[in-house]
Amino acid sequence: MKKQWRHSTLWFIAPALLPVILFLVFPVISGLYISFFDNSGTFVGLENYTATLTDARVINLKQIPGYPPYGALIHNLVWVLFHLPLTIILGLGFALLLKRTMGMTVVRTMIFLGMVVPMVVGGILVRFLFSKNSGLIPHLFKALDIQGLNVNWIAHPQTALVALIATSVWLWVGYAMVVYIAGLTTIPTVFYDVAAIEGSSRTQTLRWITLPMLKNSTGVIVLMTIIWELKLFDLVYASTGGGPGNSTNVMALEMYLTAFKFNDPGKGMAIAVILTLMTLIPISFSVRQTLNPQSES
């Protein structure tokens, strides 16, 4: 009986399992396999990995504390370092602010619009926004008489990465806002009533009621944002192509360039494996939390 159940189960899951094996498991294993070979098909062991991690295009610590390029891997980490806190702070701020705004549905839609826009369009927008001749941002600094920032931002290594991170925050913060708004609706109003009766200030209410109750929402946002930052490709590709002088390059773009432009699929796959391992770290936390929700509390 048990054997028959297993047999039928296999047939039921086969339509879903086959595409997963064909289009996911097989390419992953194939990519892993390719990463151990050079262009001529000779097995080189971990050479592609060591070549990647010692390549100045991937890690370039000599430039720190100067301006970019720091290398694609470090750029991804810089992205996480600045993009993540800004997303959380702005997302939470907007969610709290728009709670008491008249016509809040319209304003929320305005802010969420960035999430709807394809990242390639976002990349084109960066070129317009930060262009010296037609861009809003350089003109803003010109009006403020800050001539040092009245430049074409994406043409200079000092400013290009900042421009991309700022645009990325602008496009992504709508997601954080929506998740926080959903989280805020789950907080029972009785907590706020009790806080008001006890004479709690707004800061105390935020610190001791709102923020702890939004812990799960924050967890989701942190996870999704880190994954998004690590696999970022289209925004950079459409705006700067990794330039100027490799100063905005990220791992996903470096993988593409190495495999398809520099014609080195072995090294490209090694970069893909490293990127996958980096992405698996936050995902493993999420899976552990999903499987064992009590472990965090």
Place this chain on the structure above:
Amino acid sequence: MDHQDRKTVPATIFGWIIGILWIIPFIGIIMSSIRPSAEIADAGGS
């Protein structure tokens, strides 16, 4: 004007300012789409 209104009015003004600032680049797309390409060809140039 009661206590609730005193909180709502500034929040509404501030919220709308942020919303409008947020969509300025999108308005730029629309405005670019209705102008001759020669006018916007310098975008991305130095």
